[in-house]
Amino acid sequence: MWQLYQFPLCPFSRKVRLLLGEKGVGYELVRESPWQRRDEFLDMNPAGQTPVMADPDKNLLLVDSMAICEYFEETVEKSSMISGTAANRAEIRRLVSWFDTQFYGDIVAPLLHERMIKRLVHRAAPDAKMLREAMKAALQHLDYTDYLLDHRHWLGGATMTLADLAAAAQISVADYLGGIDWKGHEATAGWYRGFKSRPSFQPLLAERMEVISPPAHYAVHDF
Amino acid sequence: MWQLYQFPLCPFSRKVRLLLGEKGVGYELVRESPWQRRDEFLDMNPAGQTPVMADPDKNLLLVDSMAICEYFEETVEKSSMISGTAANRAEIRRLVSWFDTQFYGDIVAPLLHERMIKRLVHRAAPDAKMLREAMKAALQHLDYTDYLLDHRHWLGGATMTLADLAAAAQISVADYLGGIDWKGHEATAGWYRGFKSRPSFQPLLAERMEVISPPAHYAVHDF
Numbered sequence: 001m002w003q004l005y006q007f008p009l010c011p012f013s014r015k016v017r018l019l020l021g022e023k024g025v026g027y028e029l030v031r032e033s034p035w036q037r038r039d040e041f042l043d044m045n046p047a048g049q050t051p052v053m054a055d056p057d058k059n060l061l062l063v064d065s066m067a068i069c070e071y072f073e074e075t076v077e078k079s080s081m082i083s084g085t086a087a088n089r090a091e092i093r094r095l096v097s098w099f100d101t102q103f104y105g106d107i108v109a110p111l112l113h114e115r116m117i118k119r120l121v122h123r124a125a126p127d128a129k130m131l132r133e134a135m136k137a138a139l140q141h142l143d144y145t146d147y148l149l150d151h152r153h154w155l156g157g158a159t160m161t162l163a164d165l166a167a168a169a170q171i172s173v174a175d176y177l178g179g180i181d182w183k184g185h186e187a188t189a190g191w192y193r194g195f196k197s198r199p200s201f202q203p204l205l206a207e208r209m210e211v212i213s214p215p216a217h218y219a220v221h222d223f
Numbered sequence: 224m225w226q227l228y229q230f231p232l233c234p235f236s237r238k239v240r241l242l243l244g245e246k247g248v249g250y251e252l253v254r255e256s257p258w259q260r261r262d263e264f265l266d267m268n269p270a271g272q273t274p275v276m277a278d279p280d281k282n283l284l285l286v287d288s289m290a291i292c293e294y295f296e297e298t299v300e301k302s303s304m305i306s307g308t309a310a311n312r313a314e315i316r317r318l319v320s321w322f323d324t325q326f327y328g329d330i331v332a333p334l335l336h337e338r339m340i341k342r343l344v345h346r347a348a349p350d351a352k353m354l355r356e357a358m359k360a361a362l363q364h365l366d367y368t369d370y371l372l373d374h375r376h377w378l379g380g381a382t383m384t385l386a387d388l389a390a391a392a393q394i395s396v397a398d399y400l401g402g403i404d405w406k407g408h409e410a411t412a413g414w415y416r417g418f419k420s421r422p423s424f425q426p427l428l429a430e431r432m433e434v435i436s437p438p439a440h441y442a443v444h445d446f
Contacts, residue, residue, distance in 0.1 A: 067316035093290035
């Protein structure tokens with residue numbers, strides 16, 4: 001059985017979990033807090049980051065969220081999430097990188113630092129200026145997803161792809177941490193509403209990170 | 224004909240150029256300085272980063288270095304660089320991500336900022352402490368590549384893969400900027416020496432970034 005090392009608010013682990021859910025791959029969760037830099041975890045992944053997947057029976061170890069997604073895309077035929085022509089697939093991968101790097105760097109990383117790491121590790125209050133900047137960046141990013149959804153049925157094209165899973169993963173963590181103001185972003189809100197009703201998303205919405213509560217609308221389907 | 228938007232010290236463009244060289248794909252270089260945030264370039268890539276590849280005749284636009292590499296891996300059979308079993312391919316992609324994220328973040332990004340951006344944009348001197356920290360990080364990273372090469376013929380396994388190209392791309396920029404002390408890292412130095420003699424590497428070694436000179440050993444094959 002696959003084991004997935006993660007913590008509830010890791011957006012990269014959420015992307016992998018959405019993919020595994022859509023493909024119907026079973027796994028068990030192993031809680032890992034990468035900021036503790038546990039020796040046994042660093043032995044598995046010298047980069048010290050979640051997610052990591054291990055199948056001890058088969059002596060398999062998968063590290064890096066994109067390498068993990070490509071692995072299951074190659075080995076599990078059901079629900080292809082990097083689909084279409086080579087140019088379509090390049091566009092899907094561009095968007096995954098956009099959400100994993102730009103959206104994460106501008107919004108999710110500062111929110112996690114201010115609202116989670118400072119609370120759990122430094123016992124310090126969040127910096128209001130940093131929070132404001134992350135929320136402002138979120139508005140610009142939602143303008144971009146609105147723009148994409150004005151031209152396409154899903155973010156990466158005509159069908160649901162890994163671009164949607166990567167976006168939903170990042171947005172859901174930002175939303176949990178109170179970083180998303182949904183007013184005026186109807187296209188993205190409509191897309192996200194549909195996403196929230198998918199079976200693959202239910203386990204994520206039900207989970208809570210200790211001592212950090214999400215806003216009331218977080219797990220509501222019709223927010 | 225493909226056009227590759229890049230600047231001489233962009234490590235991600237170098238990775239793509241090494242791949243195109245190994246696969247025998249022709250392209251012309253278009254000089255882009257992403258720190259100038261040119262409007263026409265931001266229209267092609269809202270992330271504002273090199274490399275971008277365009278084929279105007281075929282109306283194709285490829286953005287993000289990994290998406291570009293996967294595209295040519297899928298469309299050009301010659302010299303497969305993400306090869307082997309699904310597990311082998313996952314290990315290759317893990318290492319590409321390691322060099323693109325960890326090696327770049329710890330070493331190449333601070334060197335580029337201190338030695339290139341400060342000179343070209345801010346007209347300021349580099350911060351000696353930042354340079355020392357990047358060079359110290361480089362020693363630890365070369366310990367890791369030494370370790371990998373003690374167990375494998377190439378970084379990603381038995382054959383040359385995209386992991387080697389990603390590593391050589393990052394290391395070559397760090398070396399150009401004087402960030403690499405080769406003493407005591409014989410395994411990695413031997414691997415890099417072999418790499419420097421490949422035809423795909425020659426155009427990169429011959430190029431110079433304006434106003435920034437590399438150390439004397441940079442382009443020497445037997446350094």
